[in-house]
Amino acid sequence: MPALLHYEVSNILLFGRSRPTDKEAAAKALKQLFDLPLTVVPLSSDFADIAILLARAYDLSFYDACYLALAIQLDCTLITADQRLVRKVRADRHVRLLSENG
Numbered sequence: 001m002p003a004l005l006h007y008e009v010s011n012i013l014l015f016g017r018s019r020p021t022d023k024e025a026a027a028k029a030l031k032q033l034f035d036l037p038l039t040v041v042p043l044s045s046d047f048a049d050i051a052i053l054l055a056r057a058y059d060l061s062f063y064d065a066c067y068l069a070l071a072i073q074l075d076c077t078l079i080t081a082d083q084r085l086v087r088k089v090r091a092d093r094h095v096r097l098l099s100e101n102g
Contacts, residue, residue: 002066003040009033041070058088068094 013019013026020026041047047069055065064085071078071094080086081098089095
């Protein structure tokens, strides 16, 4: 996962529509994320270059392009609930909508 996932989840826990009502629950959820055995890929200059190219090619945010760049780099599928992202990159075999997964 791109290192920015921790930032995005933290933001959701603070400001998202279904955020926890108390700060202890948010802190616990974030700790659980850090405890998962996930491989974190730090942002590098080369990786950023690829993400920028993808962002421009598909009109994506840099954040979204980082997830796509990692999926392409690892030759795996990015499964997302973001319908807008899937529409923009529909031609790329590395992206699939969560609701299509089954």
